[in-house]
Amino acid sequence: MRIVVCAKQVLDPDAVNNYALVGKLEIGEDGRSLTQASIPRLMNAYDEQAIEAALRLRDEGKDLSLTVVTLGDDVDDMLKHAAALGADEIARVDVDPSTLDHNGIACILAAYIGSIGGADLVLCGRQASDDDQGLVPGMLAELLKAPLITIARAVDAGDGSVKVVRVTPDGDETVEADFPAIVTISNELGEARYPTMKAKMQARKREPSVVTVESLDLPSDELGRKAVLIRQYVPELLGNCEMIEGGSAAEQAAALVGKLRGENII
Amino acid sequence: MSTVYVCTWNAAGNAAGGGLSDVDTEALTLARKVAADMGAELRLAAVGGVCEQAIADAGRFGVAAIDAIESPQLDSGAEVSCELLLEAIEQWFGGAGARLLLLNQSFDARTIAPRLARRLRAGIIMNGVDLEASSDMIPDTEHEGDQDHIRVTTTAFGGDTRREYALTGAEVFIVCLSDNACEPAPAAEATQPAVNKVAVDLAAVSDRVRVVQRPAAVTGAKLEDAQVIVAGGRGLGESGNFRLVEELAEALGGVAGASRPIVDEGWTDSSHQVGLTGKITKPTLYIAAGISGASQHMVGCCAARNIVAINTDPDAAIFKHARFGIVGNCLELLPELTRAVKG
């Protein structure tokens, strides 16, 4: 079976959290991009877990080929990481994703998947940790006319179909669909593995295939943006916390409960 | 005149028994504002039908008319799948001619909205917290000459940043709104919305996703509805200490919550996770014990009326959101709080 994982490069969300916390998150001159060179660029963690889902199938002895595809030009380190993890094919479509909206990104990914002869299973992250949109997988499903299964904690695939345990607000749900299918992976899948030292060394020599947008032969009206990022800013947080200080834990607890009762909060 | 629609599939009044939920009246509040900006009419699209109470609620929020989208498949009493909802909305839309469609970003809406956007060739954005009609220039893009557009504020990086997107260059736009995007505010003048029944034909819809096993029926109170939540994070130190959170929650008649890492570690199950990828809550009181206050956690609880933070680190981000704070060890404070509440 052929599995394609769509992987996006994002700014390390923990670093962004830390800069935001101390009020040092910088917005570039265009008023909308985060420009700090000191924030590492990583693979979106959910996408790494999508690769992990594929690798677990391989561990179980399933015969599969794994392609990892992304958009962008400065993405080779991320793709080499994917190769070190076990991707048979790594590819990038040579386009700056910031010139596209989610529809355009989905169109390009769908066209790429078509250009390699399709996939049995397309695995995506549930959302990208930078924009948190979670749009691309659903759009891909429509473009590839494939069923969409979201928020997976476990994926089993083979013999022409995929079986997924989904995390829903009401608890776990098990569903099934025939190939080709799109599945989005959630953190409940569990930790992604690290590549071995040896695999890392070997992956250094791997070069991604580079695909141009022109070669994908997309209708030009599909790439026009209908959602345009105009501005990005850090919301101001007016801290206003009354600290309960002094005394033992018991005294502090009593003081807090007294305040909460005094204001009819409890 | 163009129309702005709020689309819901929870207005038929069966499960919740009542009328429109908060998330729908929040959407109506923002929709009314943007409809006024655009000189558009505000309508409600109610997939699966609309009950009397929901009609009255819609009137309070200034809805001019309601499209009740009906079909036997939506009414079967069985769980209505995303596939059916999607098809129903697509068919209804063909005749409705909406300019802007607002949806509350429920779990199912996250699955439906991106697919709907493809089918309607709509511009779409998720995680909306505010929106307005704008005629400001759109800088540095292929749309530079365009003027009138819808400008949507969203959260990004889990809430570390806000973004403004221009929706432009399409006939129709979809915006999914985060829970608690605003306080629901009724219209200055109530309306008496007319109800138009719209029949859709879903007989041919076959769901390619087959349900093998549904979730076991949920028991116990839901975090989304809780008035009091006591939540624990990695500061609890180890799995067994989650009990301290549960005990205080119980003493307060509330519900226990958790940060993502301790759900990932299996200290409690994922139904307790609060945050961007967990539950979005709005309690009167949220006690956060051993939680650092990362943005992705805070989106799930920042609408709480009162946050109490207990953390050993005086510089923890959580204190910036809190009404009351104690710098201290939650393993000592949680049992003392339980005792003080009971005593």
Ligand SMILES: Cc1cc2nc3c(=O)[nH]c(=O)nc-3n(C[C@H](O)[C@H](O)[C@H](O)COP(=O)(O)OP(=O)(O)OC[C@H]3O[C@@H](n4cnc5c(N)ncnc54)[C@H](O)[C@@H]3O)c2cc1C
């Ligand atoms: C895309 C994405 C989605 C995410 N979604 C979510 C989500 O839905 N929900 C969520 O919670 N997180 C989410 N996260 C993770 C989030 O970024 C944080 O990593 C997480 O919330 C941190 O959890 P924590 O506060 O329990 O742990 P930590 O950040 O490790 O904080 C532990 C805190 O406990 C304090 N502490 C230690 N010992 C004690 C003690 N004895 N007594 C009192 N305090 C003590 C420490 O000072 C520290 O502040 C997401 C991340 C990403 C990238």
Ligand SMILES: Nc1ncnc2c1ncn2[C@@H]1O[C@H](COP(=O)(O)O)[C@@H](O)[C@H]1O
């Ligand atoms: N530029 C991209 N390149 C490859 N995959 C992407 C890209 N953007 C989004 N995706 C995929 O779509 C998922 C959801 O992204 P988003 O819709 O941006 O939240 C990601 O987790 C990836 O699997």
